[in-house]
Amino acid sequence: MSSITQNDLASLDDGSKKEIMNFLESENSKQKVQMSIHQFTNVCFKQCATNVNNGNLSSQEEGCLKNCVNRFLDTNIRIVKGLQSIQ
Amino acid sequence: MALSSIFGGAAPSQQQTAPASTAKAVNVKEQLKTQIAQELAVANASELVNKVTENCFEKCLTSPYSSGEEGCVDQCLAKYMRSWNVVSKAYVARIQQASTSGEI
Numbered sequence: 142m143s144s145i146t147q148n149d150l151a152s153l154d155d156g157s158k159k160e161i162m163n164f165l166e167s168e169n170s171k172q173k174v175q176m177s178i179h180q181f182t183n184v185c186f187k188q189c190a191t192n193v194n195n196g197n198l199s200s201q202e203e204g205c206l207k208n209c210v211n212r213f214l215d216t217n218i219r220i221v222k223g224l225q226s227i228q
Numbered sequence: 229m230a231l232s233s234i235f236g237g238a239a240p241s242q243q244q245t246a247p248a249s250t251a252k253a254v255n256v257k258e259q260l261k262t263q264i265a266q267e268l269a270v271a272n273a274s275e276l277v278n279k280v281t282e283n284c285f286e287k288c289l290t291s292p293y294s295s296g297e298e299g300c301v302d303q304c305l306a307k308y309m310r311s312w313n314v315v316s317k318a319y320v321a322r323i324q325q326a327s328t329s330g331e332i
Contacts, residue, residue, distance in 0.1 A: 145256055145259055145260060145263070149252075149256045150256070150260075152252070152253070152256075153253055153256060153257065154250075154253055157253045157254075157256075157257045160257060161257060161260060161261070164261055164264070165264065168264060168265065168268060172268055172271075172272075174319070174320075174323070175272055176275070177319065178312065178315055178316045178319055179272075179275050179276065179279055179312075181315045181319060182279065182308070182311055182312045182315045182316075183279045183282075183283065185311065185315055186283055186307075186308055186311045187283065187286075189311070190283075190287070190304075190307055190308075190311065193284070193287045193288065193300055193303050193304040193307055194300075194303060195303060195307070196302070196303040196304075196305075196306030196307050196310070197306075197307070197310065198307060198310045198311065198314065202311075203314055206311055206314045206315055206318065207314065207318045209315075210315050210318040210319055210322065211318065211322060214319075214322055
């Protein structure tokens with residue numbers, strides 16, 4: 142696959158530019174979600190994975206992970222509200 | 229969102245090309261999208277590798293390295309990937325719930 146040159150980019154028509162912009166915007170928001178999942182998994186795995194003798198998740202561990210994500214988000218919302226109220 | 233999507237499983241699929249675009253423009257555009265999607269997939273994969281290494285190093289390597297710890301690392305990796313999927317589902321469900329109830 143040959144690389145894209147500056148000229149190629151400059152010669153794009155407006156419709157294509159707009160399409161690329163939309164594509165970037167949607168990839169950007171998808172990527173934000175992905176990075177949050179990485180972060181939550183990192184935090185919640187530490188909390189919930191009690192042992193690693195077994196590669197499968199126990200039902201407690203699965204419940205713990207779900208709770209962990211939801212409590213993290215609850216905390217996040219609470220903090221945002223708290224900060225808004227002291228403004 | 230499944231774990232496979234972070235390895236680039238979700239290829240750019242929009243096929244709505246404006247009628248005014250020339251064949252070359254379409255080509256450049258698709259190439260650009262593919263390149264962006266690939267870079268993101270690489271970024272996601274390396275983030276996963278870093279996080280799994282960090283967590284499994286903590287869980288498994290308690291004493292000087294011995295071959296018995298390899299099994300632990302393998303189990304830990306499997307567990308981490310399963311956790312990733314559970315977290316992903318829980319988070320996506322929460323986002324959907326929030327968007328239908330008009331919170332966001």
